[in-house]
Amino acid sequence: MILFDMDATKMINRLTRCKLFNHFAVALLLAAGIACRSPLADLKPMATPAVGIKVAVENHSRNLKRIRTLEPGEVNGAPARAAALESHRAWLEAEFMAEARERGLALDPGSELRLELNITSLGEVRAKYIVYGILGGVAWGVATGLVAHDPRLAVGLGLYELIEESAFWIAGSAFFGAYSSPAVVEAALFQDGGPKALWKESYYILNGRKRLKGLPESQRGDRTIQLHATLRIALDKLFKDLEAMPGFPRRTGPLRPFALGAVSE
Secondary structure, eight states: OOOOOHHHHHHHHHHHHHHHHHHHHHHHHHHHHHTSOOGGGGSOOOSSOEEEEEEEEOOOOSOGGGTSOOOTTOOOOHHHHHHHHHHHHHHHHHHHHHHHHHHTOEEOTTSSEEEEEEEEEESSOOHHHHHHHHHHHHHHHHHHHHHTTOHHHHHHHHHHHHHHHHHHHHHHHHHHHHHOOOEEEEEEEEETTOSSOSEEEEEEEOOOHHHHTTSOHHHHTOHHHHHHHHHHHHHHHHHHHHTTSTTOOOOOSSOOOOOSSSOOO
C-alpha cells in the first residue's frame, strides 16, 4: 500500500489540475482554429471548375455489426468486414460525384487539382486510439510519480492509470460504437501531381441524426443507413470548406437530399 505525504498529495493535485487545464486549452485552440482563414481562399481562381477525386478506406473494423446490419446467422468475418467497408467507400465516392455534377464541378483525373478522401474510422473507435488513450494515462501516472521523486508512487500511479484507463477506453469505446455512428474522414487537396498537400482537413462526425430526421424508425435503425448519414454530413462539411476556393461552384439551393443505400441521380 502506497502512503502519500502532504507534499506529494499537493503536487499530485496541482498536476491533476494542470492536466485538466491542458485538455481545456487544447479544446480552446481547436475551437479557435475553426474560425481561422482557410488556406484554400489564397489559391488562384479556378479557370475551369474541375478536380480529380480519389476515395479510399482503411481496413480497420473489428466488429461487422458496427459497420452494417447483420444477416440472420451471419458471423463476424474479415472478408465480410472488408466488403462492408468497400461498400461504404463506394457510396461516399458516388455521393461526392453526384453532388459535383449538381454543382457543375467537372471530375477530371487530369485536372491540376486532385482531392483525396480517406475514411480512417467508421462505426467504432479504432484500436490504436484506445491504445494511445491507455498509454497516455499510464505515462501521466508514471511522470507524476517521477516529478514527486518517488519511484514507488510512479509505479503505483502507473498501475492505477493502466486499470482505470483500460476500463474507461475499452468500455467507453464499446458503448460509443453501439449507441453512436462515428466516422473520421480525412481530406487532402493536391496540385499538379505534387506530393505535398495544399490543404488538409479531418472531419470527426459523431452521428448522422440531422440527416436521419423524417425517416421511418425502421430505416433510422439500420446500421448502413446510419453510417451513410454520418458520411453525408462529412461531405456537407467538406463541400462547405471547398467553397472557400476562388471559383469553386457553390450550392444555391437546399442541401442535397440524403440517398438511402444508393446514390440518387
